[in-house]
Structures are given as C-alpha cells and as structure tokens.
Amino acid sequence: MELRRADGGVIAVEVVGEPAAPAVLFCHGLADSRLAAYGFAGAAHALGLRLIAPDRPGIGGTDVRRLPRVVDWVAEATLVLDALDVGSVALLGVSGGGAFAAACACELPDRVRSLLLIAPLGLPAWPTRGMAAGQRAALQIARHAPAFGGWFLGRLATLARREPGLFLRLATSEMPAGDRRALAQSAARAAFLTNYLRAFHRGSWGVGQDLRVLTRPWGFDLESIRVPTSIHQGDADTTVPLQHARRFAAAIPGARLHVHPGQGHFSIVTAPEQILATLAA
Numbered sequence: 001m002e003l004r005r006a007d008g009g010v011i012a013v014e015v016v017g018e019p020a021a022p023a024v025l026f027c028h029g030l031a032d033s034r035l036a037a038y039g040f041a042g043a044a045h046a047l048g049l050r051l052i053a054p055d056r057p058g059i060g061g062t063d064v065r066r067l068p069r070v071v072d073w074v075a076e077a078t079l080v081l082d083a084l085d086v087g088s089v090a091l092l093g094v095s096g097g098g099a100f101a102a103a104c105a106c107e108l109p110d111r112v113r114s115l116l117l118i119a120p121l122g123l124p125a126w127p128t129r130g131m132a133a134g135q136r137a138a139l140q141i142a143r144h145a146p147a148f149g150g151w152f153l154g155r156l157a158t159l160a161r162r163e164p165g166l167f168l169r170l171a172t173s174e175m176p177a178g179d180r181r182a183l184a185q186s187a188a189r190a191a192f193l194t195n196y197l198r199a200f201h202r203g204s205w206g207v208g209q210d211l212r213v214l215t216r217p218w219g220f221d222l223e224s225i226r227v228p229t230s231i232h233q234g235d236a237d238t239t240v241p242l243q244h245a246r247r248f249a250a251a252i253p254g255a256r257l258h259v260h261p262g263q264g265h266f267s268i269v270t271a272p273e274q275i276l277a278t279l280a281a
Contacts, residue, residue: 002061003054003083005076012061013080014053017044022113023086024279025077025104026053030096030121030214031153031207033060033198039191040092043273047280051092054080056100058206060198067209070099071219074107081111090279091115091227095240095265096210098248099218105227106220115229115252116279119237119265122244123222124215130241132174142211150208157200164193176236179264188270222251229255230278234263 003011014034017024024044026037037053044051055062056073067073077100081089090113093101098120105115124143128136142149160167168189172180183189199207229252233245242259249257258275260268269275 003080005063005065005079009063009065010061011063011076011080012055013084014038015050015084016041016053017050018048019050021048021050022090022280023081023084023088024049024051024090024092025081025101026051027091027093027097027101027104028053028055028195029094030210031199032095032097032195033201035060035198036094036191036195039269040272040276043276046273047276049276049280052080052084052086052089056206056210058202058209060201060206062202062206064202064205067213069217069219070213071103071107072213073100074103077104078108087111088113092118092276092279093120094118094269096121096214099214102222102225102248102252103218103220105225105229106222109226112227114279114281115225115227116276117229117231117245117248118275119233119240119268120231120244120248121214121240122247123218126244126247128241130238130243132238134174135239139215143215146212146215147205147208149211150204150206153207154200154204157197160193160197168193174238175266176238176264178234178236178262178267179239182264182267182270185270188266192266222248223253225252230258231255232258232260232268232275234260234265234268236262237265237268239265
C-alpha cells in the first residue's frame with residue numbers, strides 16, 4: 001500500500017502475515033527493502049503476527065525525505081502506525097534496520113511491546129574486528145562520503161540487473177560457508193536479488209542517506225530503552241560481527257542475547273519461526 005505524508009510524499013508499506021493479528025513493525029536492512037518481510041511471512045502466519053514493513057525515505061517505493069539522524073525516522077514510523085490504526089506494536093530490526101527499530105523502542109516506550117534485533121549493525125564508534133574486509137572498507141568510506149557509498153552500491157545494483165550471476169559471486173565472496181549455502185538455494189537467491197534491486201528503485205540517494213545516518217551519532221541512547229529486548233546473532237557472521245550484538249545486549253537494560261553457533265548473516269534467518277516466537281508472546 002501507499003501512505004501519504006503531510007507534504008504529499010509517498011511511503012510504501014508492505015503488510016504480510018495474519019490480517020488483524022498483533023502488529024510488528026519490520027525495519028529492513030541496509031541496501032534492502034520492505035520486500036524482505038516476505039522472508040518472514042511463513043513464520044508470521046504460523047505465529048499469528050502481522051508484519052508492517054515500510055521502505056525508508058528514498059528506498060524502494062518511498063519518496064525522498066531528509067533524515068538528520070536515525071532517530072528522526074521515528075516520526076515516519078509513527079505516521080505509518082497511526083495510518084494503520086496500530087496501537088501496541090512489537091519491533092523487528094534486521095542488520096542495518098536494527099538501529100531504526102531501537103530508535104522506535106527508545107522514543108515510543110508506551111506504544112512498544114517488545115524489541116527483536118537480528119544481527120544488528122552497531123554504533124559507528126564500535127570496533128569492526130570480525131567484519132569482512134569489504135564490509136569494513138564500505139563503512140569507512142560511508143563515514144566520510146556516504147553519497148559515494150550509496151552510489152557505489154547502486155552500481156552493484158546495475159550489475160545485479162545485467163549479470164546476476166557475477167553480482168552474486170562478488171556479493172558472497174567474503175561470506176562464511178553457511179551464508180553461501182543459504183544463498184545458493186534458489187528461493188533465497190531470488191529474494192536477495194529482488195530485495196537489493198528494490199532498494200535502488202528510486203536511485204542510490206536513500207541508501208546513501210541510510211549510510212550517512214548509521215555512521216553518524218544516532219540521536220538516542222541505547223541505555224534508555226526499557227522494553228523487553230531479544231537479540232539474535234550468528235557467531236560466524238562476517239557482515240556484522242558478534243561483538244556488535246554483545247554490545248547491544250550490554251547497553252540495553254535487561255536485553256537477552258541468543259548466539260546461534262555456526263550461523264552467518266543470512267543463514268540465521270532461513271528458519272525464522274523460532275526467532276520470531278518472542279514477538280508472539
């Protein structure tokens with residue numbers, strides 16, 4: 001569906017799972033889109049959940065809107081929840097979307113039931129040991145030239161359209177074996193390509209903005225989050241290292257960290273029902 005901001009701009013939203021079921025706001029990852037929610041659709045149906053997945057500004061089907069900081073996206077998330085008449089909501093943030101979900105947990109404590117983070121990318125000052133060399137380089141570039149970082153990832157989207165096989169070989173070259181096996185499955189491979197391409201549907205500006213706000217101060221304190229929080233992380237992840245999940249768990253009062261042995265950034269979500277079960281509680 002398409003919602004409208006006060007300025008007339010469009011926010012594209014996907015809703016998957018059980019209609020009228022308890023709502024979960026899904027915050028997609030970096031260079032990803034709302035369509036990633038379909039990877040959790042089976043689990044949502046099984047658990048009786050409704051995932052509400054908006055594209056962030058400039059990504060997928062959502063019009064451009066400048067965000068000074070991560071926390072400034074909360075106003076847009078609130079608009080989506082209000083438009084869909086959602087009162088109580090759980091939050092699900094995946095990878096780079098974890099910061100946006102955490103911001104909502106901090107700023108909307110009376111509205112949020114719980115927070116679930118999967119392989120969340122941490123604050124810009126956190127160490128990157130354990131991250132693949134290409135990922136570290138991309139973040140370093142983003143800290144100084146986020147628009148260029150978005151443009152470069154957009155060039156990879158052009159490659160993905162023209163030579164998907166070559167793109168996948170490049171994208172998976174630094175991944176652990178578990179992630180390569182997961183993305184070798186035809187359905188997962190097709191979803192990965194579709195979601196990546198959808199992120200750049202309106203060009204690279206939106207991904208560049210995500211890079212900018214994620215590599216600058218976020219505008220809120222993780223220590224201020226008071227909602228029940230669960231964090232799931234694979235210990236073989238080289239896209240976002242395990243130490244980021246540990247730091248999230250240490251910073252958020254009462255957060256519970258679940259480490260999945262042998263799992264990477266993509267293989268961890270190939271069987272999501274167990275992970276999402278906390279959202280149905």
